[in-house]
Amino acid sequence: MMKVDEAVGAIETCSSTEELKNTLQGIIEDYGFSSFNMLDAGNPHVDVPFYIGTTPENWVSTYISNGFVHVDPCVARVRRSNTPFSWGDVDVPKYEGTGRKSGAWKTMEAAQDHGFREGFVVPFHYTDPLGRVYSSSSAFYWTDPVKKYRFLLSRKRYDLHLIMIYWAQRAIDIVAEQHRNRQGILEAQQDPRTAITLTDRERDVLSWAARGKTVADTAGILFISESTVETHLRHAIAKLGASNKTHGVVKAIYLGLIDV
Template sequence: MVLEEAISSIEASGTIDELRLSLHRVVQNYGFSGFAFIDAGRPELDLPYHTGTYPPAWERAYIQNDFVHCDPALTRVRRTNTPFHWGELKLPERQGRKRPPELKMMEAARDHGFRQGFVVPFHYRDRLGAVHSSSTVFFWEDEPHDFDKLFVCHRHELHLLMIYWVQRAMDIVNRDQRNAPTILKPADAAETIKLTGREKEVIAWAARGKTVADTAQILGISPETVEGFIKQALRKLEASNKTHGVAKSIALGIIDL
């Protein structure tokens, strides 16, 4: 299937189910076994919106082991617009017998037959200006060498296809909003989060690993004032703690690292 035919099949899809099957056929023509699309903009959720053509056993393992909270690909997706593959992920080193959760997740993926994954981040604004983030991974089960050649030759095509796919999904959802997945719905104006300049600054410095004392010294204000700005930001973000607030700010495009 040439690129023009793939785009035409995506644009001809009339429902989300048709769109999902259309993308499945397209990625299979590239050699992938299937795909997974997931809402990457809600890190606080235990079960964000997801769809795809992955095996049910992988879905069960992913959910039961809470991999959504340690998936290293999702962490990278929230910080980049550029497609990448699993081999580019920086994983923590194993310390003794204890395996970091990121390693457990990647080992589980290999146990389910996935030898590589091509990941496409996507960040977009709806008509009211709210930012949404998603991650799409195409699963590869064949020889890694063949994947390497495909990545070099076709990564731009696959990125372009996902731009068309997400846009078509949004078009379908805008037409049938009652049954729309939350990630693709236009947000209400009340859901748009607005932080002040100082609130953005303290969250941005926290994202860079700075303590309250560090941030106070950098900004030339008292630690108590920094704490106040952090509390205000977390309240607006509806975040349970500073880590949650940082992740949500990055995912929503409020701060840029």
């Protein structure tokens, strides 16, 4: 079996989502899983979130058409958790044999019907270069006897976690890069000669401006006069080639010059 650092190395050399998908499929088959998928779990109200995976088409379409994203107990847990878990460990409100089945219950039942006896889910929370936060859910699907799964997991749980973290990261990077290339937002500024450098104070006033503070507020916070804040702000806006405070703040954020 492939070692963890070999697996991660293989993942990190991938340059397309297709390649990435095949690489991971190879790795997890090694461990005994049948397929996997990874989806953006950030927003419960989106019907068809971002998705990559190798699970059979009929399972994907069942999942989507039944709106399981909204009720899947695994996805719900992923949003509030950081530790990997098995399907078997998720507590689904017991079906009492009477009344209506809960959405969570239906989801798990449908997975069983598709031959998935167990699954290993890895939550991954991450920030993009703008500092925006996302959550993703990755699942490995198991079709063999559960007993074998238990044995595997007792020994390889951390390996799987680590591999999935690096895989998810790589997937995000590739998608983000494609998006950047399509939109052409952030080129140009790579040349160190033209690179913009703000002073500490300029960054300070921009950061506070980004948080909605007025000049007067910022002056109070930084313990300097309003005139000084205005001066820093003017210099920063000029350096950034922006046309006003709002534009300056947005540019600074996109260039990674300030955090908010």
